[in-house]
Amino acid sequence: MPLAKRHNQTPTNKTLNALASDLGIVTIAAVIILGVYLIDTITPLGEPVWLLYFIPLVLSYWSERVYAIPTVCIVTLLFLVGGFIVSPQGIEVSQAMIYRFTFFLFFISASIILWTIRRRQLL
Numbered sequence: 615m616p617l618a619k620r621h622n623q624t625p626t627n628k629t630l631n632a633l634a635s636d637l638g639i640v641t642i643a644a645v646i647i648l649g650v651y652l653i654d655t656i657t658p659l660g661e662p663v664w665l666l667y668f669i670p671l672v673l674s675y676w677s678e679r680v681y682a683i684p685t686v687c688i689v690t691l692l693f694l695v696g697g698f699i700v701s702p703q704g705i706e707v708s709q710a711m712i713y714r715f716t717f718f719l720f721f722i723s724a725s726i727i728l729w730t731i732r733r734r735q736l737l
Contacts, residue, residue: 643674
């Protein structure tokens with residue numbers, strides 16, 4: 615690629631390159647986690663808004679940081695518990711706990727699988 619084309623990028627290309635960088639991925643994942651948490655605290659228990667927490671987990675797969683996936687997993691699980699505590703009641707608490715615990719198990723399993731795949735790629 616000629617040097618002139620590399621330095622004269624359009625604003626759209628600059629934005630896309632910034633979002634595709636490691637800092638961009640981390641920022642987008644953090645914003646999504648906070649957004650899902652805010653939605654989770656507004657909606658009553660029983661609404662499966664917390665399924666959206668899979669988005670930042672998948673995004674963290676493309677981060678250059680080796681511990682991005684476990685970090686996103688731990689932070690997300692903390693927000694999952696916080697959302698459970700703060701959310702207004704919709705369904706019975708015991709049923710909501712079963713739903714969240716099931717998601718908890720699936721989320722940890724997906725995190726372990728993604729982290730294993732990512733670590734094998736780096737070796």
